[in-house]
Amino acid sequence: MTQTIIWTIAILTILGAALAVVLFVVAKKFHVEEDPRIDEVEKVLPGANCGGCGQAGCRAFAQHCVASSPNLDSCFCPVGGNEGMQKVAAVLGVEVAVKEPQVAVVRCNGTCENRPRTNEYGGYQSCRVKAALYSGDTACSFGCLGCGDCVAVCQFGAITMDPATGLPVVDEEKCTACGACVKACPKGVIELRNKGRRNMRVYVSCVNKDKGAAARKACKAACIGCSKCAKVCPFEAITVENNLAYIDYTKCRLCKKCVAECPTGAIHTVNFPVIPPKPAAQTPKPEAAPAPAEPVKKEE
Amino acid sequence: MMKTFSIGGIHPSDSKISKDCKIEVLPVPSKVFISVAQHLGAPATPIVKAGDQVKVGQVIAEPAGFISAYVHSSVSGTVKSVGPRKDLAGNNMTHIEIDVEGDEWAEGIDLTDTLVTAIPEDNKEILEKIKLNGVVGLGGATFPAHVKLCPPPGKKADCLILNGAECEPYLTSDYRIMLERSKEIVVGAAIMKQVLGGCPAVIGIEENKPEAIKAMTAAVAELQKTAKGYDGISVMTLKKKYPQGGEKQLIDAVMKRQVKSMGLPIDVGAVVQNVATSLAVYEAVQKNMPLITNVMTITGDCLPMENQHNYKFRIGMPLSYIAEYAGGVPEAAAKIVSGGPMMGKAIANLDATTVKGSSSLLYLTAEQTVRGVESACIRCGKCAEACPMGLEPFLLQKYARNNMFDELEDNAVQDCIECGCCLYSCPANIPLLDIIRLAKGDVIKIIRTRK
Numbered sequence: 140m141t142q143t144i145i146w147t148i149a150i151l152t153i154l155g156a157a158l159a160v161v162l163f164v165v166a167k168k169f170h171v172e173e174d175p176r177i178d179e180v181e182k183v184l185p186g187a188n189c190g191g192c193g194q195a196g197c198r199a200f201a202q203h204c205v206a207s208s209p210n211l212d213s214c215f216c217p218v219g220g221n222e223g224m225q226k227v228a229a230v231l232g233v234e235v236a237v238k239e240p241q242v243a244v245v246r247c248n249g250t251c252e253n254r255p256r257t258n259e260y261g262g263y264q265s266c267r268v269k270a271a272l273y274s275g276d277t278a279c280s281f282g283c284l285g286c287g288d289c290v291a292v293c294q295f296g297a298i299t300m301d302p303a304t305g306l307p308v309v310d311e312e313k314c315t316a317c318g319a320c321v322k323a324c325p326k327g328v329i330e331l332r333n334k335g336r337r338n339m340r341v342y343v344s345c346v347n348k349d350k351g352a353a354a355r356k357a358c359k360a361a362c363i364g365c366s367k368c369a370k371v372c373p374f375e376a377i378t379v380e381n382n383l384a385y386i387d388y389t390k391c392r393l394c395k396k397c398v399a400e401c402p403t404g405a406i407h408t409v410n411f412p413v414i415p416p417k418p419a420a421q422t423p424k425p426e427a428a429p430a431p432a433e434p435v436k437k438e439e
Numbered sequence: 440m441m442k443t444f445s446i447g448g449i450h451p452s453d454s455k456i457s458k459d460c461k462i463e464v465l466p467v468p469s470k471v472f473i474s475v476a477q478h479l480g481a482p483a484t485p486i487v488k489a490g491d492q493v494k495v496g497q498v499i500a501e502p503a504g505f506i507s508a509y510v511h512s513s514v515s516g517t518v519k520s521v522g523p524r525k526d527l528a529g530n531n532m533t534h535i536e537i538d539v540e541g542d543e544w545a546e547g548i549d550l551t552d553t554l555v556t557a558i559p560e561d562n563k564e565i566l567e568k569i570k571l572n573g574v575v576g577l578g579g580a581t582f583p584a585h586v587k588l589c590p591p592p593g594k595k596a597d598c599l600i601l602n603g604a605e606c607e608p609y610l611t612s613d614y615r616i617m618l619e620r621s622k623e624i625v626v627g628a629a630i631m632k633q634v635l636g637g638c639p640a641v642i643g644i645e646e647n648k649p650e651a652i653k654a655m656t657a658a659v660a661e662l663q664k665t666a667k668g669y670d671g672i673s674v675m676t677l678k679k680k681y682p683q684g685g686e687k688q689l690i691d692a693v694m695k696r697q698v699k700s701m702g703l704p705i706d707v708g709a710v711v712q713n714v715a716t717s718l719a720v721y722e723a724v725q726k727n728m729p730l731i732t733n734v735m736t737i738t739g740d741c742l743p744m745e746n747q748h749n750y751k752f753r754i755g756m757p758l759s760y761i762a763e764y765a766g767g768v769p770e771a772a773a774k775i776v777s778g779g780p781m782m783g784k785a786i787a788n789l790d791a792t793t794v795k796g797s798s799s800l801l802y803l804t805a806e807q808t809v810r811g812v813e814s815a816c817i818r819c820g821k822c823a824e825a826c827p828m829g830l831e832p833f834l835l836q837k838y839a840r841n842n843m844f845d846e847l848e849d850n851a852v853q854d855c856i857e858c859g860c861c862l863y864s865c866p867a868n869i870p871l872l873d874i875i876r877l878a879k880g881d882v883i884k885i886i887r888t889r890k
Contacts, residue, residue, distance in 0.1 A: 258787050261810055263870035267877055273787045274529025
């Protein structure tokens with residue numbers, strides 16, 4: 140009995156020692172020289188492996204950063220943001236330029252109310268499948284298809300479908316601007332835009348390139364390409380191409396002149412402070428705010 | 440023993456309700472919209488502008504590449520506009536809008552009914568006529584016919600197969616032209632046969648069309664007796680099985696040869712053309728008539744018998760006009776399909792217009808179209824049994840859902856012919872074809888970029 144135990148221990152010890160030697164030799168012989176900084180960089184990355192940086196994952200991004208150091212212009216981890224990049228730069232001992240943080244924006248306002256359904260889609264619920272078959276169940280062949288491919292692809296739970304409108308809604312807090320939804324959308328409705336000063340943004344919530352009459356017929360909130368916004372913009376931030384206005388977020392200074400000018404309400408604003416309804420003589424600008432405020436007063 | 444293809448296939452009910460309806464000619468509407476993308480390949484470039492006067496048969500758009508085709512005006516009148524308009528699927532495509540004035544035909548087109556049996560001797564001249572008259576394959580893919588009739592150097596056609604299978608349920612347009620224009624089809628076959636270097640020609644027809652087989656056999660026999668150049672043409676009766684009309688399936692059925700993965704029919708010495716294409720070739724070569732008309736079926740279970748039709752239409756006619764002329768859209772119709780029920784496309788927009796390849800307006804009821812609730816795959820293997828290409832759809836859909844492109848390629852997703860047999864046979868209602876079709880596109884793109 141004791142002998143069996145002793146033999147077992149002895150054999151396993153010898154086997155273990157022998158294999159340890161083999162492993163040591165092999166590890167020395169086939170040692171891959173790798174920059175130790177790659178590990179360090181990887182440690183400060185978020186580890187989401189989302190691919191938002193354009194690399195295959197966080198490890199690949201770390202390798203890319205180390206390889207392209209000291210110039211980190213081509214490296215940006217949208218999940219970690221500027222803070223994360225500062226950490227990466229600190230590890231590598233280089234400087235990195237601060238990038239404007241971005242957020243995903245859904246450029247379609249074709250709610251059930253604005254955009255009447257013209258047919259019923261009975262096929263597989265996937266935007267890609269739907270887009271491959273036809274233009275969608277409304278008269279607008281450019282807008283959101285509403286099957287939620289963007290929701291399925293978001294790793295951060297930042298996009299949800301609003302059952303009331305049938306459109307996706309982006310949660311700014313959770314969105315890391317990894318761009319997965321932008322790639323998943325077969326209609327190109329989602330765009331990454333700069334978060335903007337105090338998170339305030341102005342954008343054209345439409346991608347319809349049809350002529351004005353056709354676009355208007357398909358959707359009440361469509362951009363009809365009338366160019367009124369482009370004329371009124373003091374900063375030349377708005378261009379109208381193929382019957383569709385686009386606001387360049389690098390030039391836009393959030394004056395909101397275009398918002399009041401748009402006849403279909405296709406230009407949306409986000410996170411602007413709601414101006415209190417009472418002081419009417421404060422500024423001539425806030426035309427949008429009094430509308431809901433007035434009936435409230437009357438009721439009182 | 441009747442022949443058919445060796446693997447897979449399904450047997451849907453053939454529902455050829457409109458098979459006894461004679462071909463009627465549709466009157467010309469007051470306005471037509473002619474699409475410049477009526478063929479596979481690059482859309483044609485319009486060469487007319489608003490205000491131009493055009494005659495019937497005049498070229499209004501030129502090919503924009505090797506795989507592209509001429510488009511002719513189907514009416515006479517004034518061009519009103521050239522611009523985007525929604526097509527069948529609701530997407531924008533350039534259309535040429537023409538206001539119809541009278542019915543004046545371009546010069547050089549023979550409008551008589553006389554059968555011209557003497558085949559021109561110069562093959563180059565024949566091919567030029569086929570090309571200039573905008574003939575495309577009318578079996579569904581609308582591939583430019585002249586390209587198919589010029590085998591690449593080093594390859595030789597051993598057999599011309601005329602596709603008269605019409606394996607899609609409901610459709611009867613090919614059947615009607617085989618009955619009513621049988622001799623013209625045989626002349627067309629003889630012309631293509633001569634261009635391909637005198638190989639034999641086989642007209643494959645499924646057993647459920649005995650009258651067509653009789654009519655075509657009689658036409659072949661008569662022409663062989665009375666005219667020269669018609670030897671080697673024969674009619675072959677095929678067993679009824681879907682998708683017999685698929686190019687690779689038809690080659691397998693007729694010649695017992697299999698086209699390799701990513702290969703072309705010419706690799707095994709076969710050229711397949713539809714009977715309707717053969718008729719178009721006859722008209723183009725013998726009558727100098729451009730491809731501006733075709734035959735389409737108006738049918739459906741919910742359509743009363745008197746409203747079932749086979750119409751000879753001109754390209755550019757709005758579908759709503761045709762539906763109205765045929766007696767209106769039946770109330771029970773939940774879905775209108777252009778093409779057969781298996782491979783046709785649902786029409787999202789009845790304002791779209793007819794194109795060269797239009798083959799039907801098929802009204803389906805809600806019962807026929809609503810899909811069952813999808814449930815888990817039980818690995819019964821019915822889809823694999825049904826697949827005429829010998830693929831394993833249950834496996835492919837799994838790989839496709841997980842974006843496993845290497846595995847997809849190893850399992851030959853690129854060979855899928857999108858016939859829909861898997862979807863038809865799946866008891867779990869899994870949208871196999873929808874998913875596999877996308878993966879096929881992705882994999883073919885990957886293979887192309889690699890090359």
